Amino acid sequence: MSKPNARTIVALVGAALLVFVAAVATVVGFAVRGADKPEPAITAYAHGKAITIEPFMYCNVQMQDCQVLPKDDEAQLPIELSCPEGKDCRIGQSSELDVPAGYPLQLSLPKSIVNSPWVAVAYYGMPDGNVMPQRLSHRDFDEGTAAITIPSAAELPLLGVEMQLPILARDMTTGEEGYLPHAAWSVRTAD
Numbered sequence: 001m002s003k004p005n006a007r008t009i010v011a012l013v014g015a016a017l018l019v020f021v022a023a024v025a026t027v028v029g030f031a032v033r034g035a036d037k038p039e040p041a042i043t044a045y046a047h048g049k050a051i052t053i054e055p056f057m058y059c060n061v062q063m064q065d066c067q068v069l070p071k072d073d074e075a076q077l078p079i080e081l082s083c084p085e086g087k088d089c090r091i092g093q094s095s096e097l098d099v100p101a102g103y104p105l106q107l108s109l110p111k112s113i114v115n116s117p118w119v120a121v122a123y124y125g126m127p128d129g130n131v132m133p134q135r136l137s138h139r140d141f142d143e144g145t146a147a148i149t150i151p152s153a154a155e156l157p158l159l160g161v162e163m164q165l166p167i168l169a170r171d172m173t174t175g176e177e178g179y180l181p182h183a184a185w186s187v188r189t190a191d
Contacts (some may be wrong), residue, residue, distance in 0.1 A: 039067055042163060042185050043108040046099040051090040055165075056186040057081075061167050063182055068092040070184070092184075094160070099189035101157035105150040108165075114146050116165050119179075122150045123159040125190065131159060152189075160188045 004012075042053040058068035059081060066081050069089050083089035099105050109118075120136040141148060152158035164181035171178075 014038055040112040041060050042110070042111040042113070044095070044097050044147065045106040046097055046189070047103050051095055051097050053095040053185045053187050054092065055183055056094060057181065057184045059182045061182050067081050094186040096188045099152060102154045103152060105158055105161060105189060106147060107163070108147045109152065113163070113165065114144060119164045119166055120161055122161045124152070124156045125159050127155060132159050158189045160186065162186045
C-alpha cells in the first residue's frame, strides 16, 4: 500500500475543515433563526454624555406578544397588557439623562422607528410650575430623518421626552377611536 502524498493530505484536511465549518454554520443558523429580535433602542445625547434608551413598552401592532411591559403605576393605557405564555417579559422604565436648561437633547433613531409613523412628546417646565407638552411627529421632519434635536431654553427647561409608535385603536364600549402607543421609549432630563 502506498503512502498518501502531501497533496492528498492537504485535500483531506481541507475537506474535513469544510465539513466542520458547514456543520457549525448549520447549528448557528438554527439557533439564530428561533431567537427573538432585540427591541430597538434610541441613543440620546446631551451636554457631552450619551445613553441608550431601551423601550419603556414594546408590543406588536395588535397590542399582543409584548416583550416589554410598562410599570403598572406609570402606564395610562385603556387596555391591560400581558406577557405571552412561555415568554420572559421585562418591566420597562424611563431612562435618565441630565440636560441643563438651555441645552438641546439629540435623539438618534433606529431604522425601525425611522421607517414608522412616530410621535414624540417633549415636556417643558413653565416658570409658573406647570408642565407644557410639545408634540412632534415624523411629519415635522424630512422622510428618513434618523436624528432629531429637541431644544430647550433657560426659561423653558426640558423635563423629558417620550417617543411613541402609535396605532389607531377603538374603544369597544364607546366606539371612540384614538391613538394608542404599541411601543414607547422615555427619558427624563430634569428632576
